[in-house]
Amino acid sequence: MKRYQFVYLLILIGAFAIFSPEAIAQVASADAFPSTDTAAVPPSSTPYDPISILAYKRPTERQKLRLFEFDAFGPYAFARAVLSGGYQQASNAPPDWGGGAKPFAERVASNFGIELVTKTTRYGMAEILHEDAAYYPCGCTGFLHRVRHAVVSTVTARHGQDGHTTFSVSGLVSPYAGTMTALAWYPPRYGVKDGFRMGNYNLAIVAVENLALEFVYGGPHSMFRHIGTFKAPGGTTPDQKP
Numbered sequence: 001m002k003r004y005q006f007v008y009l010l011i012l013i014g015a016f017a018i019f020s021p022e023a024i025a026q027v028a029s030a031d032a033f034p035s036t037d038t039a040a041v042p043p044s045s046t047p048y049d050p051i052s053i054l055a056y057k058r059p060t061e062r063q064k065l066r067l068f069e070f071d072a073f074g075p076y077a078f079a080r081a082v083l084s085g086g087y088q089q090a091s092n093a094p095p096d097w098g099g100g101a102k103p104f105a106e107r108v109a110s111n112f113g114i115e116l117v118t119k120t121t122r123y124g125m126a127e128i129l130h131e132d133a134a135y136y137p138c139g140c141t142g143f144l145h146r147v148r149h150a151v152v153s154t155v156t157a158r159h160g161q162d163g164h165t166t167f168s169v170s171g172l173v174s175p176y177a178g179t180m181t182a183l184a185w186y187p188p189r190y191g192v193k194d195g196f197r198m199g200n201y202n203l204a205i206v207a208v209e210n211l212a213l214e215f216v217y218g219g220p221h222s223m224f225r226h227i228g229t230f231k232a233p234g235g236t237t238p239d240q241k242p
Contacts, residue, residue: 056158056161056162056163057163058132058158058160058161058163059132059134064123064127064132064133064134067123067133067134068119068120068123068133071119071123072115072116072119072120076209077112077115077116077119078112080111080115080205081108081109081111081112081115082108084107084108084111085104085105085107085108085110085111086104088107088111089103089104089107094186094187094190096187096189097187110182110185110186113178113181113182113185114178114179114181114182114198114202115178116178117177117178117181117182118174118175118177118178118202118206119174121170121173121174121177121178122170122171122174123170124170125169125170125173125174126157126168126170129169129170130159130160131157131158131159131168131169131170131171132157132158132159132163133157133168133170133171134158135153135209135210135213136153136158137213137214138150138214146214146215147211147214149214150207150210150211150213150214150215151207151210151211153210154171154203154206154207154210155167155168155171155172156168156171157170157171171206172203175199175202175203175205175206176195176196176199176202176203178199178202179195179196179198179199179201179202180192180195180196180199182195182198183195
C-alpha cells in the first residue's frame, strides 16, 4: 500500500508540471496582487529565510479573497479532484462505491468537496487568527533549503505587518477538517480514525503543492519563472535575486 501512496504523490507532482502555468500567471496579475516593496530588510541568522532577502507587504482583503477563489475553484482544484478520484477508482477505494462512470464521478465530487472544505477552513481560520495563508516561494538558492522551506510552509504562516513566520494553526487543522467532513458522505463503516488517516494524506498533498509552487512555478528560481509575472502577495517575484 505504501508503494501506491508514493506513486500517487509522484503523479500529483507530475500533474502540476504538466498543467499550464499560464493559469498561475493570469490569477497572479497586477490586479490580483499588490506591488512588491523590494527594499532590503536586515538579514536574519538563517541565511535561507526569505524574510532576510525581501521585504514583506501584507495582502489586502480583496487579494486574499482572490487567492481563496483560485485555490478553491481554480483549474488546479479540479485537477486535484480528478487525479485523486482516478487513483481511488484504480485502487477501488472506498470499495463500497464500486466501479464504473458513476462511482468515478462520485469520487471526483468527494475529493473536490474535501478540497473545498480544506481551503475554506484554511483561509477562514487564517482570517480569524490574522494569518497570511498564501504560499511565499523562498528567495534562497540551494535545493535542500528550498525543499525545507516548502515543507515547513505547510504548517507555518506569516503574521503581522512585518510578515514574521510562525506556526500556523489553520495550516495544520484544515487538511483534517476536510477529511473529517468527508465522513458525512463516506460509507457508515468509516469513522474518526479513517478521517484522521485520510487527513495525513491530505496534509502530505498540501506539502506537494508547496513543492510544486517552489520548483515548478511561482518562485524566483522555479522552472517556469519566465512565464507571466507571478507575484506572491507581498513576497518574491521572478526577476528578484537573493
